[in-house]
Each structure stands twice: as C-alpha cells, then as structure tokens.
Amino acid sequence: MTIPLEKTNAYYVTYKEEWYRLYHIHYQQYPDDCMENIYWLEKAVAADFCNPQFVGFKITDEKQWEKYRYLFQMHLNLKLIEQHLRLGRLYDKKAIYFYDGSFKKEYLEQLEVALSCYKSGLYYWQEAKLWYEKADAGSFKFLFITERQNWEDERERIRTGELNYEKMLKREIARVEKNIEQLNQMDEMY
Numbered sequence: 001m002t003i004p005l006e007k008t009n010a011y012y013v014t015y016k017e018e019w020y021r022l023y024h025i026h027y028q029q030y031p032d033d034c035m036e037n038i039y040w041l042e043k044a045v046a047a048d049f050c051n052p053q054f055v056g057f058k059i060t061d062e063k064q065w066e067k068y069r070y071l072f073q074m075h076l077n078l079k080l081i082e083q084h085l086r087l088g089r090l091y092d093k094k095a096i097y098f099y100d101g102s103f104k105k106e107y108l109e110q111l112e113v114a115l116s117c118y119k120s121g122l123y124y125w126q127e128a129k130l131w132y133e134k135a136d137a138g139s140f141k142f143l144f145i146t147e148r149q150n151w152e153d154e155r156e157r158i159r160t161g162e163l164n165y166e167k168m169l170k171r172e173i174a175r176v177e178k179n180i181e182q183l184n185q186m187d188e189m190y
Contacts, residue, residue, distance in 0.1 A: 016072065017055060019044035023079065034087035041080045045073070057147035067140050071151040074131035078154055080124040081165045088117030088172065096179050101186040108183055115176045118169050125165045132158045 013019055022040040026033045049069055052059040059065050092114040093100075093107050100107060135155050144152055157163035 013043075014047065015050035016044045016047045016076070017050050019047050020072075020076065029086055029090075031087060031090050034083050034090070037083045038080060038087070041076055041083065045076050045080070063139070063143060064145065067135055067143055068145055068148070070131050070135035071145060071148060071155060074128050074135055074158075075148075075151045075154060077124045077128035077131060078163075078165070081121045081128065081169075084117045084121040084124065085165075085169075085172075088114040088121070091117070092172075092176065093179060094175075096182045096186075100183065104183055104186055108180060111176055111180050111183070115173060115180070118172045118176065121165065121169045122173075125169065128165075129158070 013022070019040055023037050023044070025037070049055075049072075052065050052068075055068065059068060091110040093111060096107075132155055136159055146152075154163060
C-alpha cells in the first residue's frame with residue numbers, strides 16, 4: 001500500500017506578529033522550552049511589523065498604529081525578561097549548604113548560567129523601559145488600545161512602579177554572586 005503524496009504550501013514567517021504567535025508557555029517548562037521561546041521572541045523583536053490591516057483588530061489612524069508598535073515592542077521585551085528569569089531559575093541554586101563542597105564545580109557552572117540569564121534580563125529591561133516611555137508619551141494620554149488591554153496594563157504597572165524587573169533582577173544577581181563567592185571559599189569535602 002502506498003500513501004499518495006500531496007503538495008503542501010510553505011509558510012514563510014516574516015513579521016513580528018507571526019514570530020510572536022510561535023511563542024508559547026508549557027505547563028512544565030524545561031530549559032529547551034525557554035530557549036526556544038527566547039529564540040522566537042528575539043526574532044519577533046528584530047522583525048518588521050505587518051500591515052496594520054493584519055494585526056488582529058481594527059486600527060483606525062496613524063496615532064493608534066504608532067502606540068500599538070510601541071506597546072508591542074515593550075511587551076516583547078517584558079516576555080524576554082520573563083523567559084530569562086525562568087531559564088535562570090532552572091539553573092539557580094537558591095541556597096548553599098555546608099555539604100555542597102562535593103559538587104562545587106557543577107554548582108559553579110550552573111550558577112554562572114543563572115547569572116548570565118539574569119544579567120541578560122537587565123538588558124531587556126532597559127529596552128522595555130525605552131519602549132514604555134514612548135508608549136506613555138503625553139500625546140497618547142487619552143488613547144488606549146483596549147484590544148491589547150494586557151499591554152496597556154503592563155505599561156501602567158511600569159509607570160506606577162508596580163512592575164519593576166530591574167529591582168528583582170538585581171536582587172537575584174546579588175544573591176547568585178554571593179552564592180558563587182560562598183562556593184569558591186569552600187573546600188571539596190571528599
């Protein structure tokens with residue numbers, strides 16, 4: 001028995017919105033899942049915007065289109081921070097105990113990966129703040145994109161200081177650096 005081959009159409013991913021659709025969260029997220037999402041999100045950040053007709057809701061004027069683009073860039077950078085935090089936490093050893101000297105080398109390698117993830121998150125926080133400032137300009141004071149309410153909520157939370165990844169990332173970086181220092185001072189037990 002032979003299975004007939006059918007012609008399939010190729011789909012070439014080009015625009016931010018298309019790359020963003022590839023981003024997804026698994027119930028149980030492993031390092032490969034985080035890295036895959038980081039890849040999709042970085043591709044989305046670098047890509048061009050699609051035509052305003054195809055963003056998923058009706059954009060009525062240039063001002064709304066401009067704010068949409070600023071909010072989307074801000075949102076992408078916030079998602080990149082979240083993925084770097086998740087990836088860092090998978091490699092992070094929260095506390096160092098007296099008996100951890102046996103696995104000093106392995107723990108140091110993992111903590112370096114976690115530290116790298118957290119420091120990368122700081123870069124994306126700076127980017128998110130730049131896009132937030134553009135989206136929060138006075139010319140947009142009475143313009144709200146209700147179709148992307150969660151993006152508007154993120155913008156408002158940054159404005160009020162309720163959402164501050166910099167504070168969280170710096171706290172995690174300081175803790176990891178302290179753990180690395182503590183491990184470096186340990187002697188191997190066995």
